[in-house]
Amino acid sequence: MPPRPIASANISFGLVSVPVSLYSASESSATVSFNMLHKKCGTRLKQQYICPKDDVVVEKDDIAKGYEFAKGQYVQFSPEEIKALDEKATNSIDIAEFVPLSAVDRIYLDKVYYLGPDKGGDRAYRLLGEALKASGRAALGQYSARGKQYLVLVRPLDGVLVMEQLHYQPELRPAAEVPHPDTPVKEAELALARQLIEQSSTDEFRPENYHDTVRERVLEAIQQKVEGQEIIGEEAPAETKIIDLMDALKASLAKRGASTAEKKAGRSEEAEEEESAPRKRKAGGRR
Numbered sequence: 001m002p003p004r005p006i007a008s009a010n011i012s013f014g015l016v017s018v019p020v021s022l023y024s025a026s027e028s029s030a031t032v033s034f035n036m037l038h039k040k041c042g043t044r045l046k047q048q049y050i051c052p053k054d055d056v057v058v059e060k061d062d063i064a065k066g067y068e069f070a071k072g073q074y075v076q077f078s079p080e081e082i083k084a085l086d087e088k089a090t091n092s093i094d095i096a097e098f099v100p101l102s103a104v105d106r107i108y109l110d111k112v113y114y115l116g117p118d119k120g121g122d123r124a125y126r127l128l129g130e131a132l133k134a135s136g137r138a139a140l141g142q143y144s145a146r147g148k149q150y151l152v153l154v155r156p157l158d159g160v161l162v163m164e165q166l167h168y169q170p171e172l173r174p175a176a177e178v179p180h181p182d183t184p185v186k187e188a189e190l191a192l193a194r195q196l197i198e199q200s201s202t203d204e205f206r207p208e209n210y211h212d213t214v215r216e217r218v219l220e221a222i223q224q225k226v227e228g229q230e231i232i233g234e235e236a237p238a239e240t241k242i243i244d245l246m247d248a249l250k251a252s253l254a255k256r257g258a259s260t261a262e263k264k265a266g267r268s269e270e271a272e273e274e275e276s277a278p279r280k281r282k283a284g285g286r287r
Contacts, residue, residue, distance in 0.1 A: 007145060008118055011128065011154065011161075013095035018125050019118035020093075020161070026112070032218050047172040086147030093152060093163070101155055104138070108151075108166040115161040129156045182184065192249040199256045 005021035012018075036045045065082060066074035078154045117125035132138060138155040143163070151163040155254075221231050 003114075005116070006113075009091045009093050009115075009143065009145075011093045011095065011115070011139070013128075013139065013141075016124060016128075018128055019121035020115040020125065021118045022163070023112050023114040023116060025162070032215055032222075056124045083183070093143045093154065095139045095142055095154070097140050098132075098135065098137040099140050100136060101138045101153075102141075103165070104153055107172060109164055110167050111165040113163045113165070115163050125161065128154075129159070130159055132156045132161075189245055190248060192246070192253065195258065196249060196252050199253065 003023045005023055007022040008019070009022060010017050010019050037043060038045060049063060050056070051058050064076045064078070066076045068074050115125075128139075132154075133156045138153050140151075142151050143150045143152045143165075151166040151168055153166055155162050155164070224231055
């Protein structure tokens with residue numbers, strides 16, 4: 001089934017307006033979630049809010065929203081006040097500037113959406129995509145929706161436009177806060193590390209080569225439980241610890257080299273089988 005748009009918007013840059021539809025770029029079904037059940041009867045539990053002061057269950061009509069401005073002190077807001085604080089949804093992606101895509105560090109990335117042309121926007125949509133592709137730049141701006149204002153980056157990808165929702169600067173913690181060593185690197189270790197990187201390097205990103213094996217294992221276990229089977233956990237293999245960094249690098253290179261040789265041997269056998277297949281068919285036809 002073709003994807004359904006989740007919202008409509010207009011990309012505005014200069015006096016140009018591009019009507020677009022937003023599509024999810026990923027599927028939430030990728031996450032396997034479990035529900036809380038009553039262990040005795042298997043019934044799904046309901047969530048309740050309890051006031052620890054009065055020791056009573058608080059119903060929905062008696063719940064208010066508040067902001068903690070000091071330890072244990074809150075200021076309450078009515079639903080009308082909360083609504084007044086929400087950003088008005090303009091459904092407009094207002095482009096402020098165009099920047100090189102490489103200038104936006106990937107740490108800012110939060111969510112990704114596809115943008116498709118909306119009614120009457122085919123020509124302007126195609127023009128913006130081609131102009132961004134030719135310039136090697138992406139459009140940086142803001143988008144107001146669902147009571148919030150988002151920082152977004154619009155870029156071309158395989159003939160369509162992609163909108164990346166970014167974090168604002170204050171939302172990110174400085175990398176300098178993370179403790180990091182100032183230990184000098186030995187030239188011999190650096191040479192081996194670079195060699196290990198070269199052995200595992202590819203010129204293309206192939207995401208299809210990777211699978212969520214944990215999700216697959218969980219789904220398999222769920223099916224086993226549905227069929228009444230018992231799940232038995234596997235023991236983790238014992239790890240061989242190599243303390244010396246040089247020994248670890250050398251062992252990694254040796255292991256990687258053996259793995260590469262096995263793959264090459266496998267590919268050679270497949271190639272030989274493919275080459276011999278036509279000869280076998282011809283031989284069979286001459287009988």
